[in-house]
Amino acid sequence: MAFVASVAAQEPAYGRRPTPQPAPQPADVCESPLKVHHPESKVLGKWSTYTGKPQTNRRGCRPKKNFVFMISDGFGIASETIAREFYQWQTHGSDAAAMADVDDILPLDALHVGSVRTKASDSWVTDSAASATSFASGIKTANGAIGVDQREIPVATILEAAKQHGYLTGLVATSRITHATPAGFSAHVTTRDQEDLIAVHQIGDNPLGRSVDLMLGGGRRHFQPNTTRGGTRRDGRDLIAEGRNKFGWKSFIETRQELVQLPKTKAALPLLGLFAASHMDYEIDRNATAQASLAEMTDAALTILADASSECDSPGFFLMVEGSRIDHAAHANDAPTHIYDILAYQHAVSVVKSFVRANPNTGAISTSDHETGGVGKGWQVDRNRDQKFYYAWNPDKIATQKASIESFSSTITRFNGTDVAGFIRRTVADRLGVTDLTDAELARLIQGRDDAIARRYPGVFSMDNALSTLISTRSLVGFNTNGHTGQDVELYAINAPGLRGNMDNTYVAKYAGQFLGVWDSIPALSQRLRGMNVGPSRNSQPKVKRSFSEREYHVHHEH
Template identity: 30%
Template sequence: MKTLKRLIILTTLLSLLSISLPASTLKASPPHKNVILLIMDGTNSDILTLSRWYRGTDLQLDEILVGGVRTYSDQSAITDSAAAGSAMATGVKTKADYISMNPDGHPVLTVLEGAKLSGYKTGIVSTSPVQHATPAAFTSHTLSRDEFGDIGEQQVYQGLDVVLGGGAAWLKPQVKDHTKDDDGMLKTKQFSREDGENLVTEIGASGYDLILNRDELLRKGKSSKLWGVFAAEDISYELDRKALKPAEPSLSEMTHAAIARLSQGEKGFFLMVEGSKVDWAAHKNDPVGMISEVLSFDDAVGEVLDFARKDGNTMVVAVTDHGNSGLTLGNQGTNENYKSLPAEKFIEPLKKAKLTVKGATSQLKKDRSNLKEVVSSYGLGNLSSGEYRTMKDAKSMDDLESEMVKLMSKRANLGFTTNGHTGEDVFLYAYGPGRPSGLIENTDIPLVISEYMGFSLKTGKFADWYVNGEKFYRDMGFLVEIEGRTSNNPVMVAKKEDEVLRFPENKNFYWRNDEKVGLKSVNLYDGDTFYVHVEE
């Protein structure tokens, strides 16, 4: 009897629950999925070791080390950032300087574009101009990484949700930037978009919170869309930023703000974060600048991991795109005594620097009357008469910086093999569901990401997203021509009977007679061929 009563009560409760609960709660919705890809540009393994010694603790990166990545390009064992970024964005190895174009020069859809087209929110963060090679590879398509004007325009019309970094110079028809020349004289650099367009106006009209400094970034905005531009070109090295450019945000602060905006979406997001300037310092052979940016990047990794651990549905991948400089702990001067060199012998000279070599020389007066103070701010005090003479006799700012980093490397027992890129395999760091591991190709990264997010870059509609627009419309019976083929604003025009279609370069729309028609992607022109996506 008691059993029967219990059964009746249980049946009644289940009946009530089925009536009172809405259908949406009876069928669980799929979990959101986020991917954050962090790229540390131009970083070799020795600088990670040196940075760990410098900080005195393990890096955040150390906790998620899972393998390695091969970095070679389609044409060389040593890649550049354009080919490497394109490989990590599209899953296709390509040529140097190409931005998400295959080796034949045809545009290939990026994992960021695929995520956006699949309903995810998307964003990029960079300490370089956002038009630089790595962020460009995820957001644009050109045959040359130097086409900052076209890259910037495509980024604006891609409809990303968050863009944070430098690069104001390529957003307006005319921008002034106050800098110092090689003699320390203040001068004004003029930047100008060749097409005369004011992309800042378009950004504002597209619903973004447009912000220009750190204070504005740290305040909560109203829009889910955020565009922050904090420098005419690149954001300062982290070591210099605090002392010389406090109005600029740090990489970790930009990363935090990007995640806060992007995580407002229900489905999830894809975010690419680049610590751009390890590479820039490595080209100068400046170990102080390299450490500054490795630690800045590691702080951003910490920010990401804090979010990912709480979220539970976020894949994190961190990697460098290629090596640079051939930095070594040890040089020709340590051949005989390397067995008796504790870490302090490498670190103590570096810790005396208050600024990077670039930050130090930026303070040099025209008459060089403060040369000793400038050199000292880079940690090079107690100069011998010969060392001071070498600094004083440097003819240009580049020459002075070269002598300063040489002396620093000598004091810190460091070696450099080149001022260019290197071809070694690099570390792979990853965390979260679906993460990659082992020794992989750089082209595997976007394929792992896209699989986790539920779409494919290799099969289906995304595999051949961009088509030759001229050929497509001619095959449809249209008369096709390129207006202003050699101008700064070319347009593909297709005519058939009373219908005229006009496709402006780098825009996400076309005109059908007088009607503006929105597109899911931007129109592309490489100087010879117009590429478009044909809507279904």
């Protein structure tokens, strides 16, 4: 394989990956190498499927090729285990029945092919910006940087290269579409905080012009001036109007109903769907009539891109899909919310799997930018030398939570009555299912509320952690940080020949680029980006007193 050889030639002998096993033949490409252990018939429960028509390839047209790059932000192997076992418990109805079935799997499980290293150029522990840049451009860069190298020079992305080769392109995320991961494929800025500038690049105001044909997610505020309701731009620019008038954006939608009613054809493109001013809601909080699910957005994107790329002049499409808020819940150490967003992501994975089976010219992968929270089940609570280890965890305690910790924090902070303690006890019992709140736990919640009201940093941490610990100590799902960890993350693939084993995240970008035949154009495209506005240098910006992981937490949770 030319791709494997070219990568191996660039790697030092001490770090060279073993040559992958021969790729499966086309007839087998939709089957997992682990099929003998995890047949698809063992996927537990019912999952979303692709609802559109297969991509057509008219007689005389060149064969189509598509690539779907899925990213589960902040998602490690322990989270997959916990989500699977919780879903087993939900489905079977008891611990005993769930534990008795050893074959149950989630949609991702049958696709496991390897693992991915995540470090940034300036840290063993990456942030989403550096990792997204590695996935999109195949380079290492500093934490916080989007689409630029360590010298802050723009580097083109595989999405931009695909567009230049005639492919249609799309981004789907549950975060702001200007957030680190989708930005990493579509913008070039020195620091991830420059979301107003990221939005400018995304609509097409950059040297390459408009590179994205479809964007679905949150972040409407960065496209609208602060003179409009919900807008936060201080420069007065209305990027939605500019998108229509200057860069050819045809469709703009804001609600799930508008997405449902939208014709899923080429006529919808270019399409900008912004379903929230900031991030979209967590799955546990989502109003299904107002906001589309990740699976629904993925299905719509695939349907539209498949129809539009059926024309003879299109070689296919590239689509990036991110389960963004898996990470945000882990930052908050909010186990139930983390799990429900993982299950929502599994629905999107199932949609992509069914699309690939209907369109075997499509390759798809799923991986994570990093793990968040240091998640683990079987937390040993208050153990001392005289106590025995207690090997267990309690999925039933996950099911009692009715909304996200983020939502609880807001509710408790906004309460302006006199009986704060009574309100907290009632709210915790009703919405968390915790009826045995201790005096110490109550005191910590009251202190967290006071800190948040007084805006004493880290009030948001103390409030969120006080609430999340109530569930962690009862479910025995533990966290060891509010930030990221540096461990490897898992790699899943379908119809991706030769993608096996442990590899750096930059290798994944090279694989995707060569799958579509666009990788070799990255250097020339990068030259065309020289001199573009990437914002002020990181070195010229004021230093933030708190740590980067803390700043990232606030970027995630700011609404």
